[in-house]
Amino acid sequence: MGLVKEGNPVLTTRDRTILGEFPHIFTHKTILSLILVLCAIWGTVVRTQGAELTFTASVDRTQVGLDDSLTLTVSVSGKDVGGISEPQLPSLEQFEVVGTNSSSSSQFSIVNGKMTSSKTIDYIYSLRPLDVGKTTIGAATLKFKGQTYQTEPIDIQVVAGSVSGKSQKGRSPGIRTPQAPSVPEELAGQDLFVRAEFDRRKVFQNQQVTVTYALYNRTSLTNVQYGQQPTFTGFWTEEIYAADRLNFQQKVIGGKRYQVAVLKKLALFPTTSGDIEIEPMELLCDLQVRSRDIFDFWGRTKRVRIASEPATIMVQPLPQGGKPPSFTGAVGQFSLKASVDQNQVKAGEPLKLTVEVRGQGNLKTLLPPQLPALDNFTSFEPEVQEDISPAGNAIGGAKTYQYVLIPKEQGQYRIESLKLPYFDPAGKAYHIASTKPIAIDVLPGEKGEFPLVVGLGREEIKVVGQDIRYIKPSSVVLKNQRDDLFRNRFFWILQIVPLMAVCCAIVARRRRDRISRDAGYARYRRAHRQARQGLRAAQKLMRAESLPQFYGAVAKVLYDYLGDKLNISACGVTAQQLRDELKKYQLEGQLLEEILDFTQTCDYSRFAPASAQLADMETILKRVRNLLARLEKSDL
Template identity: 25%
Template sequence: MISLVVGLAIVLDTYQGLGLGQQVSVYAQVDRWQNIYAGQRFTYQIVIDGYNQPGQVDLTTLDRFRPMPMGNQDLSQTSIQVINGRTYQQSTIRLVMNYSLIVEQPGHVTIPPVDVTIEGRTYRTNPVEIDVLAPGTTDKLALEVLISDPNCYVGQPVILTVRLFIAQDAEVGGLEFEIPALLDQRLIRDDPQDIPAHARPAKVYGNVTAYVWQEQVQYKGRPWNCVAFKKVLIPQQPGLLDLGQCTASVALATVVQAPSSIFDSFGFFGARTRYDRFGLFSGPLVLNARPLPQTGRPDGFYGLVGAYRISATASPTEVCVGDPITLTITITGPYLAPVQWPQLEAIPEMAQNFKIPSERAWPTVSNGQKVFTQTLRATSEQVTMIPSIRLPYFDPVSGSYQVAKTEPIPLKVMPTRVLTSKDVGTASAGPPRSSQIEAIRQGLAANYDGPDALVDCRQPGIAAFVRPAYLATWAGPLTIMLFSLGLKLARQASPTIRAASRKRRAAARAVKELRRAAATKDLGAATDALKRYVADRFDRKAGALTPADCHQIVLQSTNSPDLAGRFHTLMSQLDATRYGSQGSDAIAQDWLDRAIETIERIDRAIR
């Protein structure tokens, strides 16, 4: 059991008020009735008495416990009693700030004090003493954590695979994973391409979501039930990256207690199951991320690391000048999220011999392929082929840069037929008509001149405007105009209507700003546009948003880990490229395509 000492009155200072007329005290505690096991998270609470707003907590002293915020609870209450006709009222103002902590090793542990600032005054909590128990061990559980390529390169996607094996006769009451690598800021994380169809999204650590599946497998010669998930990890800086160790804490049924009294036999209470906590630990996870070589880097390389292939087809291949040709480009590789639209305009033969529209269809991803479709039009009958399209990448196996290419596609381009007068017929030419204009003196179309032809069209004075006939003519439209103006001003003055207008125009505004950022190659403006989209669409403040904040907002609003992950990955990679060494020349258009696609999918998901 836990040895817990909580000083309820230990504070650095107390004073009247903060406008509430009560003394303020701050202390820390954990649940004294709950066992704490090594490798298992537990709840640590900071209690503020006399004030019901969260303070500013300095968690520096708790770094080795890897604190994670778990939300706040306002436990303020008021009780009224009537005794002998007299009314007594008692109010309690209390806020509890919850954090989850973890201790790696069993033993007696002291959680040090933390400083909490409330309206400019700093309070210090008491230290908390806990006893951390060693979790049990059993042959009914096993944990396997694998990294596909521990010796990788910067920008290379590696697969983290976590598999928890549970004996088929075991009964599990709950499980928790602790995977520090999923929160490491030196890594970009994403979902892999090969997700099983029966996988379901679930939070596996903190707010990190993965697609989890269950299956029956053979492991070490025995049948097991297996719970598994994968994540893509992409190192963003070179060096030896210590990712810590993964742990799994599992509550396993160990004893089923039989009825102990006659009442239990009648089913009042029934048999009771006891669950014990067991811990599983992986070995230390380390990534050796090597930098990409500076020499031999081909033109057009934008950071693909892995074995990639590219192919292309065209239809039709026999056309006239100006006829549309559908070009289909297929790219395969280990990780397709960063694959960009091929820059056809950068190929001299392509830009010289074909008209390439700026409009592009969205790429599709399926069966390990990313497919791009583009319409081309040959500009002359001298065009004989669609030239080869290059895809530079870095091959981690050979440790060298490679360039994948498509095969040239032969074309037969015929001249466009020009219509002549023989094709459309020639109208007989009649005698020339005189262009001279003559005055007609008689008849219905006669022209009259002289003073008698003048008509008095003078308008009446200002007084005529108040006559009923004139009043109805000008007062009606004026009234409608003033009413519309007042309605517009009222809409602009309403916060609710302004917020609705922001949400309605958020996507269009973001797309416009993203296109401008792509044209000027300003990746900072692109990041700001994505933040502003989230702020406008979900009624937040753009300046304070981080990629993690945007991920959480999109996830809560769409309930789609895929969309939230894509948005977070896009923002993180934008920042990484913005401040990295590769520049933005080759990537601005790709970020534009991915950003617009993601925004449109988010908008569709929340309608």
């Protein structure tokens, strides 16, 4: 190391006694000269040794199993090595570098009243062998102050299996790239990893799969960021839980105590059958690295990239046996209820029919139950309301359809039973939820009442013809009606109107069929409406001064809008993925940068709410409204 640990050179009692025996040889002048010469020689040795640099490489074992890993430590010692660059490793074709770390220590000594110091930096690499046989770790190279230093090569013998019986032995703590196993006990040797936990791996098409991403930690973790996120291609995704802050709970695995935090919980509904692979979730973790330097009060951090293991979900097609003819793809457990706001109504007056579907399953993609034949009623498109939320780990709730019906004439009528066929994955059987028939007593309308104009919206429907009708004076002369009817333009208008109505009905039917078949088109059409609903929810959070939830809700509005417009999964999309997708549509550069800047602002304020102010929330809300308005006008 080139360090001198002795104190100042002084004469002991024995030295003085010896000198006293030879007074004729050692005079005061001679003694003083000898001391000066010794001090000069000593200082030269100290300076020479302190200027030396030691560069070595070592491993924790020279025989390693193919299932094991070994630790390569490259050490640099000497003066003024604080800003030295990292050594250049040799070619490691027979190994996989699964983690890196570094540590440093300092030593001090005082000689002749002068303090000298030396620093040691250890660069630590965790290596995993790739093949059985004898191999060599070549010399590492270091350039320092114009000179080149090299370490000695190290011979390694790699054998089959595991030498230690535990493949995790010998790895440096806190730097591992984990593997997410099927059972938690297999992760007992790792200190930091993320795990994807599925409640089931084999499901039917459109049956819910719940995935929970959890972070397991036994290190000095300081910060966590999301890296590459899975796209969940082949799934309809619903978010059950997303952590605003990491809430760690203790959990013991393999005799070791871990701090475990749930990051995300998602409900996945497979849209197609077959084996569907889910990509890993990546995290960027900053770890506190301990330092032996007594003057390094804050230490250093080391960024580590970890990822969950990819997973495969086996999706079975729905059985054909017993499938009802009117089945539209509902999977789960549902009940059906229908009611009217009044059972007695006058002819020509509106009547409201409410149909409620309640249960567990993918209610958002559920098609409305088919109405029975209503020959004596005029019906309008329903108004749809959703009250969907996770109950535990299951997505469920209610979806309500409100129809406006207008009876055409007096009589006793009945709305027959509505039916909703669905497949229950728990019982592996088809069922039909149904309602009870509803009796309607239609009374005669008011005398002289004008018929309602068909085609008005529900809000525009009102009763007319209740004002006074004046008697026409006798002086009124009727117009000559002897002209040919086909020459009257109103005649042709009446001929064209039914044709236009038929065309509109065909277009509406095709649009409805396309929405039921094409999930991407359905998402595109509902994007703006969903964004408006999300903004109203965010406004409520702003009034409640819930900063983290507000920024999360605002960011979710923009992500969901873009996900619906681009037909990609909004869960787990990264800024780079968003940039790549938007560039395909040649989006204006300034608008693209504003979108990315807005998402970064929301993420920062969401995870660091202390820096966000309540006054900024109104500005954020205006920004997202402006972005949505500009996106609506773009070619997206």
